[in-house]
Amino acid sequence: MPVTSGVPWFDDRGRTVNAHGACLLRQDGRSYLFGEYKTDDLNLFAGFSCYSSADLVNWRFERIVLPVQPDGLMGPGRVGERVKVMKCPSTGRYMMYMHSDNAGYTDPRICVAVSDTIDGEYTFLGELTHRGEPVRRWDVGTFQDDDGTGYLLLHEGDVYRLSQDYLTAQELVADGIARGGESPAMLKHDGTYFLMFSQKTSWESNDNFYLTAPAVEGPWTHRGYFAPEGSLTCNSQCTYAFTHTTADGDVPIYMGDRWSFPHQASAATYVWLPLHVRGDTLAIDTYWGAWDPLTCRPAEFTGREADVRFSSGTTGDGIGIPFTGSRIVLVGRSRPDGSYARVELTSTDGTVISSIYVTFYSKVPDDGYRYVSPVLPRGDYLLQVTVLGEPTEWSDKSGERFGSVGTRVVIDRALVLD
Ligand code: GLA
Secondary structure, eight states, rough: OEOOOOOBBBBBSSOOOOOOEEEEETTTTEEEEEEOOOOSSOOOOOOOOEEEEEESSSEEEEEEHHHHHHHHTTTTOOOEEEEEEEEEEEHHHHHHHHEEEEETTOOOOEEEEESSSSSSSOOOEOOOTTEEEEEOOOOOOEEOTTTOOEEEEEEEEEEEOOTTTTTEEEEEEESSTTTTOOOEEEETTTTTEEEEOOOSOOTOOOOEEEEESSTTTOOEEEEEEEEOOHHHHOOOOEEEEEEEETTTTTEEEEEEHHHHSSHHHHHHHHEEEEEETTTEEEEOOSSSSHHHEETTOOOOOOOOOOOOEEEESSSOOOEEEEESSSEEEEEEEBBBTBBBEEEEEETTTTOOEEEEEEEOOOOOOOEEEEEEEEOOEEEEEEEEEEEEEOEEEOHHHHHEEOOSSOBEEEEEEEEOOO
16 A cells, blocks of 8 residues: 555544654654644644554554643643654653744744653653753754764754753754754755755745755755755645665655645645655655555556546535445645535445545645545445535735635546455
């Protein structure tokens, strides 16, 4: 089964994998995914989630590893974003870093939590400090070097080396090397350090850029965009990178978010793609809607074609697709005038198996997979797609409006898998 991008993923419970602004850790042959547990209404902290997988495709929900705290910086009414976890080699403990803020994003803090086990529950410790002073920044990333040294990456390009116990930011080793940059993510490949950033357009995608250096301390060189220019990083924002081992060697994998404000829980999706490193150049050559994690080559869903052409922006319009099989895949278009559909999967007796928002919006048009159902026992089902009639819409900190200019849902075909 392939790794998919731009479609909701389903976990072992049949619910969507809800782990945004995520990071990934490997332990005992499993990958642990940590992310923001988003809701479909408020933009407030609802906990950080942890899922695990043996193959990057099938995800098991572990638990909410940091729930909303009774009060304080990660308590009710706060924003909590960009959870990052590293295992501290000197203490053996798992350290969690995060962005805490007020609802208006005017009170940013970097905070830290700790656990003896990877899947928590984590104990919230409070603000991370540098020389006794809190680090008041927002977007946060982490990087662990081969020798176990931990680094904290911040927007605008500040990089701190952490203390041996990972509890404090010990030294600022790179200072403002990426002005205007957000959502930092670092990887090391063949001795070169690569540091990715997005630009600042709130929940909208933009062309993300990268820098390279022979050491974390620098000197850092700006290298331009790593995805095709104008693709807005394949309609995504970087959040993390990890190394994936295949029979043919180690492949760095890009992890990005395709945000979907305000219905982020299921309609915000993940864009995960192999990165190509040639010398000190980093690239996503082309966008793949699906790829095989065993080979890191593009993949396709194949199945019986169902003729289901549908295009409407009218609230309540819809199409019902009855099918016999174990899975259904919708192929359609996302574009600037696209927006939400409610996609509901039911069994023949009317039991609702899954009912989620799926977005047909993207600033750069994309023809491809829009929905891949969970794997079901082979049988008879109905997939109902209904136009919600509500645009995806938000403003950035300066009040500039972003989002969809319409409410259209476009489906070109459906594939039914046996
Ligand atoms: C940027 C950040 C996100 C979040 C949004 C809020 O995209 O990278 O983590 O803070 O802004 O607008």
